[in-house]
Amino acid sequence: MDSSSSNNDGAEQVMDQLLQAQAHIWKHCYRYVSSRCLKCAIELGIPDAIHSHGGPMTFNQLVEAIPVRPGKAHCLYRVMRVLVHSGFFDLRIIKTGGAHEDEESYSLNSVSELLLRDNPVNIEPFVRFMLSPNLMKPLNCMSAWFQNDDLCTVETAHGMKPWDLMVRDPKFGSLFNSAMASDSQLVARMVTDCCKWVFEGLKSLVDIGGGTGEMGKVIADAFPQMEYTVFDLPHVVASLQGTRNLKYVGGDMFNEKIPPADAILLKWILHDWNDEESVQILKKCKEAIPIKEEGGKLIIIEMVMDNPTEGDEKIKETQLSADIFMMNAMGIERNREEWAKLFADAGFSSYKMSPILGLRSVIEVYP
Numbered sequence: 001m002d003s004s005s006s007n008n009d010g011a012e013q014v015m016d017q018l019l020q021a022q023a024h025i026w027k028h029c030y031r032y033v034s035s036r037c038l039k040c041a042i043e044l045g046i047p048d049a050i051h052s053h054g055g056p057m058t059f060n061q062l063v064e065a066i067p068v069r070p071g072k073a074h075c076l077y078r079v080m081r082v083l084v085h086s087g088f089f090d091l092r093i094i095k096t097g098g099a100h101e102d103e104e105s106y107s108l109n110s111v112s113e114l115l116l117r118d119n120p121v122n123i124e125p126f127v128r129f130m131l132s133p134n135l136m137k138p139l140n141c142m143s144a145w146f147q148n149d150d151l152c153t154v155e156t157a158h159g160m161k162p163w164d165l166m167v168r169d170p171k172f173g174s175l176f177n178s179a180m181a182s183d184s185q186l187v188a189r190m191v192t193d194c195c196k197w198v199f200e201g202l203k204s205l206v207d208i209g210g211g212t213g214e215m216g217k218v219i220a221d222a223f224p225q226m227e228y229t230v231f232d233l234p235h236v237v238a239s240l241q242g243t244r245n246l247k248y249v250g251g252d253m254f255n256e257k258i259p260p261a262d263a264i265l266l267k268w269i270l271h272d273w274n275d276e277e278s279v280q281i282l283k284k285c286k287e288a289i290p291i292k293e294e295g296g297k298l299i300i301i302e303m304v305m306d307n308p309t310e311g312d313e314k315i316k317e318t319q320l321s322a323d324i325f326m327m328n329a330m331g332i333e334r335n336r337e338e339w340a341k342l343f344a345d346a347g348f349s350s351y352k353m354s355p356i357l358g359l360r361s362v363i364e365v366y367p
C-alpha cells in the first residue's frame with residue numbers, strides 16, 4: 001500500500017466519524033417531530049377516520065374525511081409518511097388492476113387502535129396530556145432550573161408546583177384526570193385479565209390517589225365481594241358517585257387517617273414524591289392494613305428502572321425519559337435498590353416484584 005492511499009483511508013475514516021456524529025446529533029434534534037406528528041394526527045381525528053372508513057383508506061379518502069384545507073393536503077401526506085415510519089399506521093398497496101394504478105392506503109395497527117375514541121382502553125387522553133404545552137414548557141427550562149432555587153422545572157416555567165397548577169388551571173387539571181383515567185382503564189384490564197391473583201381473597205381495598213376511580217370501577221366489578229374505596233383529594237372526588245361496592249373518600253394522604261383495609265393500592269403515586277415523602281406515605285399505609293399473616297399488603301403499580309446493563313433497549317429508553325419527565329415535576333422513577341430501601345425505611349418486612357405490565361411492575365409489599 002502506498003502512503004497516499006493510506007492517507008486517504010485515514011481521511012475517509014475521520015470523515016465517516018464526523019458524519020456519523022453529525023447524524024447522531026441531528027437525530028436527537030429532530031426527535032420531537034414524530035411525537036408532534038402524533039399529536040397532529042390525534043387532533044385531526046385520523047385514527048377515528050380510518051376506523052370509520054372500515055378498511056384500508058387511500059390518501060385521497062383520508063383527506064376528504066378530515067378537516068384539512070385542500071391546499072395543504074400534500075403536507076398531510078408528509079405527516080402520514082412520518083407516522084407510518086414511526087409505526088403508528090400500516091401502509092398497504094391496493095392493487096387496482098390498472099397498469100400504474102396501484103394505490104397506497106393506510107390502515108390501523110395495534111398501536112393506532114389504542115388511540116380510537118370508542119376503544120374502552122383508549123389512551124388518547126394520555127397522549128394529549130403528555131404532549132400538552134403546559135408540560136412541554138418545563139422541559140425547556142431545565143438548564144435554568146439547575147441554576148435557580150425552584151423545586152422543579154414546572155415551578156420555573158409556571159411559577160407554581162405541579163399539583164397547584166392542576167387546581168389553578170381547571171382545564172389542565174381535567175386533562176390530567178382524563179389522562180390518568182385512560183391509563184387506569186388499560187392497566188385495570190391488564191391486571192384483571194392477567195394477574196387476578198394479586199387481588200384474590202381481599203375483602204377490602206383502599207386505592208390511595210385513585211383519581212376518578214377508573215381502575216376502581218373495573219376491579220370492583222371483577223371482585224364483587226370486595227369493598228373498594230377510592231381515596232383522593234377532595235376536589236378530585238367531590239362530585240363522583242360510588243357504586244354498590246365502590247365509594248369515594250376525599251382527603252389528604254399526608255394529613256388524614258387512611259381508611260383501614262386488607263390491602264392498599266398505590267398506582268402511580270410514589271413516583272410523584274421524594275424518598276422522605278414516600279416513606280411518610282408508606283408508613284401511613286402500614287397503619288391502615290393488618291399484619292402479613294392476616295393478609296395485609298400494599299399493591300404498588302410503578303416502574304422499576306432496569307439495571308443499565310439489562311433489559312429491552314426500547315423499554316430502557318422510555319424509562320430513562322420517564323424519569324426525567326418526573327424530575328421536572330419533583331418526582332422520580334426508582335430502580336430495584338431504591339424501592340427496596342423505601343420499603344425497609346417504612347418498616348415493611350418483604351416485597352415481591354412482578355414485571356408483568358410492560359414498562360411497569362406490580363410490587364406486593366408486606367408488613
Ligand SMILES: C[S@@+](CC[C@H](N)C(=O)[O-])C[C@H]1O[C@@H](n2cnc3c(N)ncnc32)[C@H](O)[C@@H]1O
Nearest residue numbers: 180184209210211232233251252253254267268
Ligand atoms: C399520578 S396520579 C395517579 C392517579 C391514579 N392512581 C392512576 O394511576 O390513574 C396521582 C393522584 O394522587 C392524587 N393526590 C395527590 N396528592 C394527594 C394527597 N395529598 N392526598 C391524596 N391524593 C393525592 C392526585 O389527585 C392524583 O389523582
